Amino acid sequence: xLDTRDFELLAAIQLGLPISPRPYHDIGLAxxxxxxxxxxxxxxxxxxxxxxxxxxxxxxxxxxxxxxAMIVWNIPDAFVKEIGSRISQASFVTLCYQRPRxxxxxxxxxxxxxxxxxxxxxxxxxxxxxxxxxDRFDRQILFSRRCFKQRGAVYRTPEPAAPAELAHG
Amino acid sequence: xxxxDRRIINALQxxxxxxxxxxxxxxxxxxxxxxxxxxxxGKLLQEQTLSRFGPLYDAEAMGxxxxxxxxxxxxxxxxxxAEIVNGFQxxxxxxxxxxxxxxxxxxxxxxxxxxxxxxxxxxxxxGLTVYDMPKITEYFVGLKLEA
Numbered sequence: 332x333l334d335t336r337d338f339e340l341l342a343a344i345q346l347g348l349p350i351s352p353r354p355y356h357d358i359g360l361a362x363x364x365x366x367x368x369x370x371x372x373x374x375x376x377x378x379x380x381x382x383x384x385x386x387x388x389x390x391x392x393x394x395x396x397x398x399x400a401m402i403v404w405n406i407p408d409a410f411v412k413e414i415g416s417r418i419s420q421a422s423f424v425t426l427c428y429q430r431p432r433x434x435x436x437x438x439x440x441x442x443x444x445x446x447x448x449x450x451x452x453x454x455x456x457x458x459x460x461x462x463x464x465x466d467r468f469d470r471q472i473l474f475s476r477r478c479f480k481q482r483g484a485v486y487r488t489p490e491p492a493a494p495a496e497l498a499h500g
Numbered sequence: 501x502x503x504x505d506r507r508i509i510n511a512l513q514x515x516x517x518x519x520x521x522x523x524x525x526x527x528x529x530x531x532x533x534x535x536x537x538x539x540x541x542g543k544l545l546q547e548q549t550l551s552r553f554g555p556l557y558d559a560e561a562m563g564x565x566x567x568x569x570x571x572x573x574x575x576x577x578x579x580x581x582a583e584i585v586n587g588f589q590x591x592x593x594x595x596x597x598x599x600x601x602x603x604x605x606x607x608x609x610x611x612x613x614x615x616x617x618x619x620x621x622x623x624x625x626x627g628l629t630v631y632d633m634p635k636i637t638e639y640f641v642g643l644k645l646e647a
Binding site: 370373383 | 512521553585604631
């Protein structure tokens with residue numbers, strides 16, 4: 332079970348780890364927590380998945396990934412898990428989700444491909460279609476035209492809760 | 501950004517040690533000194549090539565709520581509606597896409613109720629239908645964006 336010390340720790344590192352030789356020691360100093368305790372708590376938080384990832388968080392546009400396509404498919408419910416798992420293994424797929432259909436929007440599987448240009452993305456999508464035998468399903472490709480807003484996550488102590496994995500960015 | 505920076509970015513997107521000297525461990529795996537890794541990370545952050553060096557949390561596990569929503573916005577109202585939607589602090593990002601559903605945005609709130617309230621309020625203030633498409637399943641994607 333998480334306690335308030337875990338939440339204090341999560342809040343303390345949310346904007347980044349110290350860039351110093353002993354970052355967990357430095358975090359501990361600020362919180363009045365021993366380095367070993369910081370390491371033990373973070374190890375658990377990582378293992379239970381509350382920390383999904385730790386390390387470099389990149390801005391895709393900064394790395395030259397300017398073409399961003401959201402592709403949606405209408406996959407029969409019986410196959411969607413299997414196909415979602417396969418699609419997510421392609422090296423160029425950056426996000427993959429199953430979402431509910433609506434009467435106006437029959438698509439239930441979403442994936443994002445971030446690429447350096449549109450042609451590359453379309454070629455990768457073609458490959459994905461062949462590899463996963465997707466061409467039999469109805470789909471739509473939605474390229475982004477403009478990004479209006481992009482913000483990171485900000486948490487509060489002692490019980491933070493806010494975004495983290497910001498889907499479909 | 502040079503070849504070493506690229507290797508750092510690619511390697512440290514996959515993970516970072518939780519240990520007493522994590523930068524030293526990561527540097528050794530890359531064939532660098534700890535000092536050089538620290539300096540380069542500092543520079544990449546300062547130049548904003550990296551948005552952060554740290555954790556990515558699972559918002560839902562933290563009790564928060566997230567959804568993807570879409571609207572069909574008449575072209576002549578696009579700017580006006582974008583301004584309304586972007587004005588909501590619950591909206592984390594918003595993309596114009598080429599489709600009849602032409603505005604797609606992600607909302608992130610501390611509680612599920614705040615999410616429902618924000619969606620209702622966006623409908624009320626724009627007079628448009630908001631399609632709410634929360635995730636049912638997330639498929640694991642290993643880490644990506646090669647530098």
